[in-house]
Amino acid sequence: MDLIVKQLTKSFGAVQALQPLDLHIRSGEFTTLLGPSGCGKTTLLRMIAGLETPDSGEIWLDDECVFSSEKGVFKPVHKRKLGMVFQDFALWPHLTVYENVAFGLKAAKQTNGMKERVMDAIGAVRLSGLEQRYPSQLSGGQQQRVAFARAIAVEPKLILFDEPLSALDALLRDEMRDELLHLVQSRGLTAIYVTHDQLEAMSMSDQILVMQGGKVLQKGAPEEIYHRPTEPFVAKFVGKSNWIDPDKRMIRPEKLRWTGRPGDLTWSAVVKRVSYLGDRYEITLELEDGTVWAGYHDQRLQAGDRVLVYASPHDTHSIHPIKEEIYV
Template identity: 45%
Template sequence: MLRIVAGFEKVTDGEVWLGDKLVSSTSVFVPPEKRNIGMVFQSYAVWPHMDVFQNVAYPLRIRKVPKQEIEKRVLRALDIVHLSGLEHRMPSQLSGGQQQRVALARAIVAEPKMLLLDEPLSNLDAKLREAMRFEIKEIQRRLGITVIYVTHDQAEAMAMSDRIIVMNKGVIEQVAPPREIYDRPKSRFVADFVGLVNFLEADVLDKDGTIRIGDDLILKVNLPDGDHKRVIAAIRPEHIVMQHEGSGIGTVRGTVLRRYYLGDQIDYFVQTSGGEIRVTCNPLQGQFAEGDSVVLQIQHAFAFPL
């Protein structure tokens, strides 16, 4: 998809518009160099024989931009990506995160209308990857340009985007803001791909959306279109409150099978009459031991066709 938008591939069907300009169709093709698009690849593609300044200046030199203008724009781009003062360093003297910033600076120095990022953080360690997410988002806000960012990292997508497109084997499953993708997924694939989720088979008790999981868990959900006697209920682990006692609609008794302490949260796996349910709890809200009898209060659930 990115290669089509950038102009590296021709379309066999459909159209690509940048703003109000048609740049690609079966009869129209604007070459990549005339689309004014910046691209950052998964492998940084930073030239090892050029210093930071020369790497970033390269697109401007190709366009024969005057020398003084090149210097001004390169220094501004390096300031935006927090690399001021490193103009004369060679790539071999830079960390992975710094090399990624050089690639970003090179992509934005020509002031593109659009920036395409192909999993640019996948080669970085976890802490640096998280820091760079916010850096890139801040750069996008400062420049005010459209960014298409391809990632398989759900947290990255949720943290950075205004709108998420979830694709499954080339087919778009859902287009929506992050909150809607997470809270109201349109398909089982989307629910499973974005965040953790429990899938449990359920009987439909009435058309108003009352369903029963196992022997005793009654929930209210929005039913999928069509006449269904059974559905798949989807419940996120953090949408469950676990306690020692409780009753009523949305509650179910169970036994803690396993627990995993992760520092900021504890993951529990609880056996209920409807199947095993994963629950995520804050350690400050109380802790449970393996073998404990507990009550789960389901706060939110959605349903998909079986």
């Protein structure tokens, strides 16, 4: 399902949660809204879902207008044919797994062939056999699977995720991330996924929208966001950045080398700190002018060591903030 958002805005009192936003998400794409807490991710998602009323603008799902401030259109949440998964799972504690999943279908007024659809969704998230359990009798990962099952049971064309994995511990989070992605892809769903976790965003998405202060700063494939940030904030929020010229030119830590080649740029630095990451060491460096950088080494250096670091000029990146309004 294609999603088109035109000039959407939302304020809460004096807080402009979302500045005028244009957005086009194509069918089958996995799009992530990435940004720090309070940047407006949840507000945007809730407006797409129909849980929050925008101040102005339009929202289109394929060629159906589901919201327009000008035309006075507001389709309620159950008429938008969406699936939703939230951080806190939002399961009913007094309903069984089966009943929780069926609840989604009833709310969407889709009761035809309900039993089969519920069982199919429960099977898809590998919870067959646990239909009669209550949420309190399930692990965190299993509870999250019930929430997925409830979202996919309505056979949505568009599925919205709001930080669905952040309540899970690290190992389980990785496992659920793969599972969630597989589920979305195998069902051909269009997904919008909200997270503040850059690694999650990078590993799952076809495209990432980096947000700050109610604005989309940059939109692109993960590789593009990482290698060619167009704003200093994006460079700093996604991965680590070493600044050659503050907010203008930077280099990623993995591009720094400890031996030189012809044509290299060279910096003299002192090792400040060494952290073992398992597969390598992260070296915190202080340059002569006091700038702090990060680099990676396969051997442990000692704090206080004086070193030379090298990089090819081609591996540096200059930031060119786009002055015009960004159309995403």
